[in-house]
Structure formats: structure tokens, C-alpha cells
Amino acid sequence: xxxxxxxxxxxxxxxxxxxxxxxxxxxxxxxxxxxxxxxxxxxxxxxxxxxxxxxxxxxxxxxxxxxxxxxxxxxxxxxxxxxxxxxxxxxxxxxxxxxxxxxxxxxxxxxxxxxxxxxxxxxxxxxxxxxxxxxxxxxxxxxxxxxxxxxxxxxxxxxxxxxxxxxxxxxxxxxxxxxxxxxxxxxxxxxxx
Amino acid sequence: xxxxxxxxxxxxxxxxxxxxxxxxxxxxxxxxxxxxxxxxxxxxxxxxxxxxxxxxxxxxxxxxxxxxxxxxxxxxxxxxxxxxxxxxxxxxxxxxxxxxxxxxxxxxxxxxxxxxxxxxxxxxxxxxxxxxxxxxxxxxxxxxxxxxxxxxxxxxxxxxxxxxxxxxxxxxxxxxxxxxxxxxxxxxxxxxx
DNA sequence: AAGCTAGCGGAGGGTTCCCTCCGGATGCAA
DNA sequence: TTGCATCCGGAGGGAACCCTCCGCTAGCTT
Numbered sequence: 001x002x003x004x005x006x007x008x009x010x011x012x013x014x015x016x017x018x019x020x021x022x023x024x025x026x027x028x029x030x031x032x033x034x035x036x037x038x039x040x041x042x043x044x045x046x047x048x049x050x051x052x053x054x055x056x057x058x059x060x061x062x063x064x065x066x067x068x069x070x071x072x073x074x075x076x077x078x079x080x081x082x083x084x085x086x087x088x089x090x091x092x093x094x095x096x097x098x099x100x101x102x103x104x105x106x107x108x109x110x111x112x113x114x115x116x117x118x119x120x121x122x123x124x125x126x127x128x129x130x131x132x133x134x135x136x137x138x139x140x141x142x143x144x145x146x147x148x149x150x151x152x153x154x155x156x157x158x159x160x161x162x163x164x165x166x167x168x169x170x171x172x173x174x175x176x177x178x179x180x181x182x183x184x185x186x187x188x189x190x191x192x193x
Numbered sequence: 194x195x196x197x198x199x200x201x202x203x204x205x206x207x208x209x210x211x212x213x214x215x216x217x218x219x220x221x222x223x224x225x226x227x228x229x230x231x232x233x234x235x236x237x238x239x240x241x242x243x244x245x246x247x248x249x250x251x252x253x254x255x256x257x258x259x260x261x262x263x264x265x266x267x268x269x270x271x272x273x274x275x276x277x278x279x280x281x282x283x284x285x286x287x288x289x290x291x292x293x294x295x296x297x298x299x300x301x302x303x304x305x306x307x308x309x310x311x312x313x314x315x316x317x318x319x320x321x322x323x324x325x326x327x328x329x330x331x332x333x334x335x336x337x338x339x340x341x342x343x344x345x346x347x348x349x350x351x352x353x354x355x356x357x358x359x360x361x362x363x364x365x366x367x368x369x370x371x372x373x374x375x376x377x378x379x380x381x382x383x384x385x386x
Numbered sequence: 387a388a389g390c391t392a393g394c395g396g397a398g399g400g401t402t403c404c405c406t407c408c409g410g411a412t413g414c415a416a
Numbered sequence: 417t418t419g420c421a422t423c424c425g426g427a428g429g430g431a432a433c434c435c436t437c438c439g440c441t442a443g444c445t446t
Contacts, residue, residue, distance in 0.1 A: 017443060020393060041234055043433065054395035059435065152374060159360045160371045167356030178353045181345060185378030210413060213423060236403065247425035252405065387446100394441065401434075411424070416417100 084134035092142040277327035285335040
């Protein structure tokens with residue numbers, strides 16, 4: 001008997017035994033920390049140490065550095081997308097802005113991660129899709145309401161916001177001020193209001 | 194150029210003998226290539242190989258990785274600042290936009306470099322000063338002419354543009370479109386607030 | 387409670403890179 | 417041309433990291 005045929009599933013699958021699942025989770029948490037701290041080149045042995053497991057366990061769960069990378073990334077994206085729920089009740093412009101603010105927080109910490117994955121990755125495109133289906137409706141609603149210019153697409157906004165967040169800001173105040181400028185660029189050319 | 198005369202001692206000094214100077218220059222060129230290609234973690238031995246010199250020569254000129262890094266960075270900044278000359282003849286808004294476009298090209302290739310130096314570096318702050326003295330006058334002129342909002346500073350613009358450029362764009366068209374949006378955000382509000 | 391097996395840890399061999407050191411080569415001044 | 421201070425190249429020891437392998441541990445099932 002073999003394990004079921006190869007899963008086309010890009011996502012690493014979570015193990016089934018209790019202790020294994022525990023290890024899997026702390027590995028992801030440890031990797032999140034290590035990557036945030038030392039960038040994408042963080043030592044895998046250090047990750048294992050942080051997680052309190054042997055290096056062998058790390059490799060069993062994530063055969064390559066990239067697997068680990070992607071697992072962390074997917075986790076992050078999931079949280080971000082989840083946060084889009086409940087915003088539909090706000091006015092169109094406010095809803096969009098609120099979500100973009102969360103997006104900023106997300107990108108800020110995931111700089112190194114994104115850097116690696118940007119090159120080429122099935123994971124990345126699939127996460128992109130997920131992000132789009134979370135945020136694009138907010139954008140379209142705002143455009144329909146006439147509070148956002150309609151000569152641009154959601155992907156333009158994503159690049160704009162995610163890019164500017166990659167810069168390092170000395171203070172949250174400045175970050176918000178700059179974000180405000182960018183958001184002003186989204187408004188229609190001659191909106192009163 | 195702004196700061197002529199003797200540079201701060203942080204700058205590696207160019208050697209005096211002809212062959213040594215040649216090596217120094219090809220090392221910087223090689224490093225520029227290698228860093229652009231493999232990111233900040235590029236192997237120093239690879240840099241020496243590209244430059245066609247021994248590893249010893251590299252270490253004699255640049256005792257640490259950071260020295261080499263900074264030398265490349267300074268070179269880049271110099272070129273950028275130099276490009277601000279001659280823009281004073283354009284109309285205020287056009288001059289600013291033209292320079293920001295060059296700035297974009299500069300940041301695009303120097304991502305990895307900046308990433309490293311952002312943390313803490315005397316060099317970085319001094320280059321920052323140089324960039325400011327090149328670009329800030331353009332900005333102030335535009336503000337004085339009333340074509341740029343005056344509730345923001347030049348450093349806000351720098352962060353906005355440089356950040357934006359760190360994102361990766363699938364096409365130059367999209368990059369320019371997004372840049373356009375950001376620039377629109379710089380204009381004064383259509384209606385006074 | 388007993389057996390089966392998924393899962394664990396970490397030693398260890400291999401690779402890559404860092405950086406020092408010194409005998410030999412060479413530009414430059416006299 | 418000659419002398420020498422400067423500069424060159426790359427061998428080599430050490431450190432960090434990658435990843436495999438296998439004897440042992442401990443969940444889960446019956």
C-alpha cells in the first residue's frame with residue numbers, strides 16, 4: 001500500500017500525529033521569527049534550535065528552505081485575507097483604506113519573505129489570487145461609488161502600497177503621512193468632497 | 194557635486210599606483226554586477242574572480258564586506274546626484290518629475306544594497322544628505338510654484354518613491370502608471386481643505 | 387497493555403565561504 | 417638601468433552551514 005498518489009497540493013501538509021503537529025507548528029513560528037530577524041538567509045539550524053526540535057525534524061517537514069519559506073508565507077497571507085471580512089459594512093472608501101492599512105502591516109514584516117518568493121513560485125501566484133479576491137471587491141465598490149479613480153486596477157494599488165511599505169520609516173507618523181499621500185493619488189481627479 | 198575636497202575617512206581611499214587603481218576600479222565594477230545579480234550575500238571570492246584579481250587584492254582594498262558595499266553604494270549615489278544638474282531649466286513640476294524618474298531607476302537596481310545599509314551606517318546618512326541637496330531644491334521650487342502640496346516634506350517624497358520602486362513590476366508601463374498615481378498624490382488638493 | 391510504526395534527535399561528512407599570510411612580481415623615481 | 421616600496425595572487429586553516437542517516441522514543445490502535 002502506498003500513500004495516496006502525489007497530491008497536486010502545493011501546500012505542505014500538516015502531519016497527523018499530535019507531537020508531530022506540535023513540532024510542525026513551532027517550526028513555522030520559529031521560522032517566522034528567524035526570517036524576520038535575519039532575513040531570508042537565516043540559518044535553518046537556528047530555526048530548529050528556536051523551535052526546540054532537532055534539525056532532522058525540520059528537514060522531514062520541510063525538505064528544502066523554500067518549503068519552509070512558503071509555509072510561513074501562506075500562513076501570513078491567510079491571516080491577511082481573513083481580516084478583510086467584516087469590512088463590507090463600512091462606507092466604500094473607508095473599507096478600502098482600512099484594509100490597505102492592514103495590508104501595510106502585513107507587507108512591513110514580510111519584506112524578506114516576499115523578496116525571495118517574488119522571483120517565481122506557484123505558491124506566490126496562488127496567494128496573489130487569494131489576496132485579490134479579498135481586496136478587489138473593496139476596490140471595485142469604491143470605484144462604483146465614485147470615490148476612487150477608475151483608470152487604475154487593483155493590482156496597481158497593491159504594488160503602490162506594498163512597495164511604499166517596503167521602505168523603512170523612522171516613525172509610524174511619517175509612514176501614515178506618506179500612505180496618505182499615496183491614497184490621495186487614488187481619488188478621482190476632481191472629486192469635491 | 195556638493196562635498197568636494199577630502200571625503201570622510203569612512204570612504205575607502207583609492208590607491209595611488211596605476212595597477213592598483215585599475216584593480217580597485219574593476220573590483221567595484223565587479224561587485225556592482227555581483228550584488229545586482231546575487232543580492233547582498235554574493236560571494237566575495239566570486240567578486241574577485243569577476244574582477245580578474247586575487248582574493249588577497251580584494252581584501253587589501255576592502256577589509257570587510259561592508260567596505261566594498263559602501264564603495265559601490267557611494268558610486269551609485271554620486272551618479273544619481275550628478276544627474277540633477279541641468280534640470281533647473283525645466284518648469285518646476287517637470288523638473289521634479291524628471292528627477293524622480295531617475296531616482297526610480299537608481300533605487301530599482303540598488304534594492305539589495307540599500308537593504309543592507311539601511312540598518313545603520315555613517316555612509317548612508319551622508320549619502321542621504323547628498324541626495325537631499327540634489328533633489329530638495331527641485332521640490333521646494335515646485336511647492337513655491339504651487340504645483341506640489343506643501344504639507345509634506347522632501348523626505349516623504351523620497352520614501353514614497355523609493356518604496357514604490359522596490360516593488361517588482363511586470364512591465365515598465367505598469368510601473369509608470371503606478372508612479373503616476375503616486376505623483377498625483379503630490380499635487381495640491383483640488384479643493385482647499 | 388502491548389505492539390506497531392510514525393516520528394524524533396543530532397552526529398557527521400561534504401561543501402562553501404571567509405580571511406590571513408608571505409614569496410614573488412612590478413610600477414615608479416632617481 | 418637600477419633599487420625598492422608597493423602591490424599581487426592564491427594556498428590553506430578555520431568556521432558556518434547543509435543535509436543524510438539511523439538507532440531510539442513515544443503516540444495511537446486494538
